[in-house]
Amino acid sequence: MNELSSQWHAFPCQQQPTYQNKALLDETLATLKQAAPLICSNELVTLQRLLAKASSGEAFVLQGGNCAELFSDCQQQLIIQKLMMLRCLSLFLESKLNKPVIPIGRIAGQYAKPRTVLHEIRGEISLPSYRGDLINQAEFNAAAREPDPKRLLLGYQAAAKTMQYICDYLAHETTLLKDHYGWQRLLTEAKPLELELPLTWQEIIKSTYENSNMLAPIYTSHEALLLAYEAALTRNDKQKHYNAGTHFPWIGMRTSSPDKDHILYAAGIDNPIAVKIGTQVNADYLIELVKALNPKNQAGRLTLIHRFGREYITELLPPLIKAANHAKYHVTWICDPMHGNIHYTTSGIKTRHLHDIIDEMCQAIEIHRKHGSVLAGLHIEMTEEHVTECLGGQQQLTEVDLSYGYKSLVDPRLNYGQALELLAHFAGNY
Numbered sequence: 505m506n507e508l509s510s511q512w513h514a515f516p517c518q519q520q521p522t523y524q525n526k527a528l529l530d531e532t533l534a535t536l537k538q539a540a541p542l543i544c545s546n547e548l549v550t551l552q553r554l555l556a557k558a559s560s561g562e563a564f565v566l567q568g569g570n571c572a573e574l575f576s577d578c579q580q581q582l583i584i585q586k587l588m589m590l591r592c593l594s595l596f597l598e599s600k601l602n603k604p605v606i607p608i609g610r611i612a613g614q615y616a617k618p619r620t621v622l623h624e625i626r627g628e629i630s631l632p633s634y635r636g637d638l639i640n641q642a643e644f645n646a647a648a649r650e651p652d653p654k655r656l657l658l659g660y661q662a663a664a665k666t667m668q669y670i671c672d673y674l675a676h677e678t679t680l681l682k683d684h685y686g687w688q689r690l691l692t693e694a695k696p697l698e699l700e701l702p703l704t705w706q707e708i709i710k711s712t713y714e715n716s717n718m719l720a721p722i723y724t725s726h727e728a729l730l731l732a733y734e735a736a737l738t739r740n741d742k743q744k745h746y747n748a749g750t751h752f753p754w755i756g757m758r759t760s761s762p763d764k765d766h767i768l769y770a771a772g773i774d775n776p777i778a779v780k781i782g783t784q785v786n787a788d789y790l791i792e793l794v795k796a797l798n799p800k801n802q803a804g805r806l807t808l809i810h811r812f813g814r815e816y817i818t819e820l821l822p823p824l825i826k827a828a829n830h831a832k833y834h835v836t837w838i839c840d841p842m843h844g845n846i847h848y849t850t851s852g853i854k855t856r857h858l859h860d861i862i863d864e865m866c867q868a869i870e871i872h873r874k875h876g877s878v879l880a881g882l883h884i885e886m887t888e889e890h891v892t893e894c895l896g897g898q899q900q901l902t903e904v905d906l907s908y909g910y911k912s913l914v915d916p917r918l919n920y921g922q923a924l925e926l927l928a929h930f931a932g933n934y
């Protein structure tokens with residue numbers, strides 16, 4: 505048992521709900537401690553090796569999915585569509601970048617959300633904010649917004665079901681993609697962008713995966729926010745102490761203080777881990793984080809997902825790269841060009857403009873190139889649903905369009921066409 509990951513609760517805990525029914529919480533956590541692991545520890549070794557390759561430029565990571573998954577979306581057909589989108593975009597990128605792309609979903613556990621504003625006010629009524637399906641419900645009434653320990657079990661069950669759907673999908677993927685509308689959808693979305701898809705589906709199968717009928721695995725990730733839940737799903741396996749609820753947990757920007765509980769928890773597990781890096785991080789903070797999370801300086805162990813916003817990246821990223829380079833730290837750098845570029849419309853709708861997202865991403869490419877570091881991946885919020893949540897793009901979505909197809913309960917996601925457009929820009933500038 506690794507000491508660190510069991511000591512997190514001795515430290516001040518950020519962004520955690522307060523449960524009224526403590527007895528039920530304890531009972532639920534006790535059940536989760538006995539629950540079957542959702543991943544195998546040997547998959548973590550492979551993933552870390554792949555992340556190490558990405559950090560040296562031999563592979564590339566595409567991490568994407570919903571800002572928050574919903575329990576009600578845990579349906580096989582919906583999961584298949586999400587996986588198909590992630591896979592097709594990865595194959596698209598792979599063919600453009602000429603290197604293996606590692607698909608990592610924000611999937612099978614992305615149910616808990618940190619909130620900047622802890623209360624939501626509608627008219628005269630103020631209620632606790634919705635914190636993701638793992639914690640409370642989105643409906644605007646007091647009972648729904650009360651944190652409910654039973655939801656931890658529902659979250660585990662939904663994640664387990666999703667893992668099953670992923671396994672099943674991977675086992676039949678080549679047939680599904682060929683026969684289903686998976687590849688077709690990519691072609692449809694590429695057309696208005698006048699994107700040349702370099703290969704046919706058959707050619708991709710033949711050239712990239714000649715000796716196997718199966719494509720490379722799709723890995724899972726989520727924000728490790730609710731520490732009681734994450735700790736209850738932490739397991740020992742031989743020498744390993746790992747989070748058995750996901751392959752690749754990340755620590756969010758709001759909970760990334762090097763001396764606090766979330767980082768302490770992450771330091772004690774053997775999964776490859778990621779941390780979101782925002783405007784609060786300077787070189788000293790970064791060095792503390794790296795020392796805490798990757799004391800043996802192993803390649804692929806630590807990913808830093810930077811998300812500054814297009815206005816700040818040029819000023820704030822270079823000192824961090826220099827500090828990591830100077831100390832010869834192994835870091836896998838991933839760019840999240842979305843979370844620093846949120847704004848509200850005049851009518852109060854939370855959105856992002858594709859133009860800003862592309863701008864930050866292109867700046868990231870330039871900065872890494874200039875400082876001799878490797879931009880190893882992209883982290884994006886996207887959905888295969890026909891949503892209108894982000895502005896701009898080839899579809900030229902405007903503020904008026906946001907009211908037609910805005911489904912996200914938290915952050916606005918790129919739709920398929922916008923995500924493809926982003927990646928086409930990436931490939932063109934990389």
Ligand code: PEP
Binds near residue numbers: 618
């Ligand atoms: C997120 O990824 O949904 C998120 C909340 O990110 P960040 O911690 O970067 O704000």
Ligand code: CO
Binds near residue numbers: 571914915
């Ligand atoms: Co988000």
